Amino acid sequence: MFRRKAMLTTLALAAMALAACSDKEGTTPAIETGGEIQTTVEEKIIIDQAGTEVTIPGEVNSIVSGGILPYFHTWYVATNSAKEIVGMHPNSYNAAENSILAKMAPEILNADTSFVKNGEMNVEELLNIKPDVYFELSTDEKSIEATRKAGINTVAIKAIDEAAAEPLATFNSWLQLTGEIANTTDRADKFIEVGTAVQEEIYEKIGDLTKEQKPNALMMYQLSEQAITVGGKNFFGNQWLNATGANDVAEDEVTGRKDINMEQIYEWNPDIIYLTNFTPIQPEDLYNNTIPGQDWSSVDAVKNKQVYKIPLGIYRWFPPSGDAPLMLKWLANNNQPELFNYDMNAEIKSYYKDFYDFDVTDEEVEQILHPSSDAAKY
Missing domain, CATH: 3.40.50.1980 (Nitrogenase molybdenum iron protein domain)
Structure with missing residues (x-):
């Protein structure tokens, strides 16, 4: 945890x-003295x-x-x-x-x-x-x-x-x-200062939760017809999930990133799936079973419409970013909706004004929360 x-x-x-x-500034021309x-x-x-x-x-x-x-x-x-x-x-x-x-x-x-x-x-x-x-x-x-x-x-x-x-x-x-x-x-x-305060605020509510009180979640790092790549222990997804009240279904079997097959997905059967912006796949692709050679229809997260595309603000929210405090709140909303009800529209606007001195519009908030698949292409 x-x-x-x-x-x-x-x-x-x-x-x-x-x-x-150290910032080793000198006042003389660059010379080598005694190997230094x-x-x-x-x-x-x-x-x-x-x-x-x-x-x-x-x-x-x-x-x-x-x-x-x-x-x-x-x-x-x-x-x-x-x-x-x-x-x-x-x-x-x-x-x-x-x-x-x-x-x-x-x-x-x-x-x-x-x-x-x-x-x-x-x-x-x-x-x-x-x-x-x-x-x-x-x-x-x-x-x-x-x-x-x-x-x-x-x-x-x-x-x-x-x-x-x-x-x-x-x-x-x-x-x-x-x-x-x-x-x-x-x-x-x-x-x-801001990140620590947000994590403390969340931890006060999730600190005593049992494993049974947390959803089983999966961080999908990359997904395509060719490969299913997930993150586990010692990778960012694991810490995001543990920090916001979810069980990482992959943490006992995956360290870092690993390619897996659909049989493993069926065995884990996650309640929630998160899709990063390192894949162009959107939740609708899983809901509509559009990925050739993969059948997601029996997975609980898909059946219950709990597949989420991770936002992209000043950068992708999955890896370390300047929007990390917002990522914590967004995940807490999804993983523990009975404990958290952050208004992400207001949270994003407030954070960007305070931290970046930038006024975000409602339309821009929607773009942050629902990023385009183009962000994953290169």
């Missing part, structure tokens, strides 16, 4: 660990999430976000600016153009995606974009090695906070590091 104390401890540790990254690099006033050294020291400009004016798909919007959340985002992964771009961020900061759609073709990063194309800093998934060692060899300042970002795959803790760790790079921490501090 996503325990309140565990979450607070994880958040605190993430913040402390990243705060320990001294930087100029125009440069600084940060420690990325793979533990590597990276020298970057003291003022970062252009960034590119690669295989760490949510990162581009993290920069905006931390800095309140999108003008520095000159490039991003095509999958990120499809999320961006279908998000409210495209209206909040339309310049985000000027980002170049040419450096990724068929899922592969091209160093020559990336060099043409000329980023001050390139952000890449920490496990993509091949790309990181290639970009650094080409002289591109590359910062590795972990997709999941190692402590517990908690979306709040993970996103806060990204904000903390981004704040260090961009010389601002206000948004990171506010995010952890």
